[in-house]
Amino acid sequence: MNEFQLPDMTCSHCASMVTKALKLTDPDCEVTIDLKAQKVGVRSTEDRQTLADALAEAGYPPV
Template sequence: MQEFEIQSMTCGHCASRVAQAVKNLDAQAKIEVDLPTKTVRVDTAEDRASVAAALAEAGYAPK
């Protein structure tokens, strides 16, 4: 399980865009979003760098 802190994720719309960015990379990924802590947990076979790059490309670069 990979964990990312995304400071720019502030609402439900942001959370859904973050989740979609991960799903575009790996449709089988499991995603947990915690808006109050601005944390996303991702269970995927993709490496951390690939997930971080997908998030950044969507406009939600992890810290």
């Protein structure tokens, strides 16, 4: 499980966009969103950097 801190994820629309970006990268990934903590967990066969790049491209760069 990869976890990312996403300070730009502030609402349910953001969470939806984050999920969409990750699913485009790996359609079979499992995404867990903690909006209050601004964290996302991803279980995926893709490597961490690929997932981080997808998040950054969608406008939600992890810190």
